[in-house]
Amino acid sequence: xxxxxxxxxxxxxxxxxxxxxYAHEIIDQPVQVSILEERVVLFRTxxxxxxxxxxxxxxxxxxxxxxxxxxxxxxxxxGWEYNEEGKCVKIPQQPARRVIPPKAKAVVYPCMERYxxxxxxxxxxxxxxxxxxxxxxxxxxxxxxxxxxxxHIINAxxxxxxxxxxxxxxxxxxxxxxxGDSEHAEIPDYKVHWKDNRYVSDVIPVYxxxxxxxxxxxxxxxxxxxxxxxxxxxxxNEETNEIFSMLFAVQPQAKRKSKIFALVSRxxxxxxxxxxxxxxxxxxxxxxxxxxxxxxPEELPLDLQAELHxxxxxxxxxxxxxxxxxxxxxxxxxxxxxxxxx
Ligand code: FES
Ligand code: CO
Numbered sequence: 001x002x003x004x005x006x007x008x009x010x011x012x013x014x015x016x017x018x019x020x021x022y023a024h025e026i027i028d029q030p031v032q033v034s035i036l037e038e039r040v041v042l043f044r045t046x047x048x049x050x051x052x053x054x055x056x057x058x059x060x061x062x063x064x065x066x067x068x069x070x071x072x073x074x075x076x077x078x079g080w081e082y083n084e085e086g087k088c089v090k091i092p093q094q095p096a097r098r099v100i101p102p103k104a105k106a107v108v109y110p111c112m113e114r115y116x117x118x119x120x121x122x123x124x125x126x127x128x129x130x131x132x133x134x135x136x137x138x139x140x141x142x143x144x145x146x147x148x149x150x151x152h153i154i155n156a157x158x159x160x161x162x163x164x165x166x167x168x169x170x171x172x173x174x175x176x177x178x179x180g181d182s183e184h185a186e187i188p189d190y191k192v193h194w195k196d197n198r199y200v201s202d203v204i205p206v207y208x209x210x211x212x213x214x215x216x217x218x219x220x221x222x223x224x225x226x227x228x229x230x231x232x233x234x235x236x237n238e239e240t241n242e243i244f245s246m247l248f249a250v251q252p253q254a255k256r257k258s259k260i261f262a263l264v265s266r267x268x269x270x271x272x273x274x275x276x277x278x279x280x281x282x283x284x285x286x287x288x289x290x291x292x293x294x295x296x297p298e299e300l301p302l303d304l305q306a307e308l309h310x311x312x313x314x315x316x317x318x319x320x321x322x323x324x325x326x327x328x329x330x331x332x333x334x335x336x337x338x339x340x341x342x
Pocket of ligand 2: 164165170171174175284288
């Protein structure tokens with residue numbers, strides 16, 4: 001397997017499993033996705049979904065404009081055929097010669113399907129870690145029902161988008177009347193812990209309406225920062241044992257453009273149509289979008305002297321600190337000296 005060795009935009013994020021698409025979005029046509037400004041083509045074969053750099057080595061056409069034939073990706077321009085390993089196996093203009101230049105290959109990215117999502121790594125350099133994708137137990141738990149939120153484009157830097165998901169204080173304002181209530185905005189003190197290769201908050205009691213159905217109660221929120229572009233939220237109603245869980249994955253497309261994927265799981269109201277939860281999630285994401293797109297600076301400041309922090313912001317502080325430790329620079333604002341190196 002070969003990857004693009006020249007990848008240096010953000011070596012840390014490039015070595016992460018990043019969400020590329022929902023698996024159900026990839027049917028019989030190749031699909032182009034944009035990850036860290038790289039055009040990637042996804043296509044389905046009998047052996048699962050594959051990811052290549054969306055570029056034909058012959059004359060640079062986008063392979064995603066082509067088609068899939070016999071598990072091969074066929075270039076739209078002159079019909080070269082690339083097999084699942086990215087090797088060119090047919091050049092229609094020279095069928096008799098059979099000599100295919102060894103350089104006639106596509107750049108293949110590591111790609112896997114999990115939780116109904118396609119995950120791609122742009123680089124095989126193990127800079128960040130060799131850790132597998134974190135567990136999301138609700139996905140396989142039969143007592144839970146999981147729906148996929150519609151993919152959502154937001155014109156904001158990915159770290160700003162992840163941090164907004166981790167921000168407990170905004171619920172009472174941005175989502176007033178749906179998730180929170182500004183008359184109950186107080187956040188009790190809590191801590192954040194490093195545990196099993198992730199950051200986990202203490203349980204934070206929040207006065208909330210988990211699904212916008214008018215059932216207000218105290219819910220215990222737990223936030224987890226799983227990876228730089230992957231987070232999780234669990235809300236538990238201790239009285240009824242109702243659990244709401246969300247896996248939140250962000251695809252950095254460009255410096256100030258991101259795509260959100262979210263798995264929304266619940267162990268209650270199982271007979272309510274899934275569309276209700278999809279629509280409700282869209283309402284929440286739209287409310288967030290307006291505020292997050294307004295934030296300045298657009299890039300998330302990793303210097304903790306920038307912006308102001310209060311105890312309820314502890315999850316965000318942990319997130320900023322972790323990005324800084326890992327060396328993530330894409331979509332974040334780092335101190336000036338670091339910029340100079342580039
Ligand atoms: Fe792809 Fe010519 S550009 S076959
Ligand atoms: Co929000």
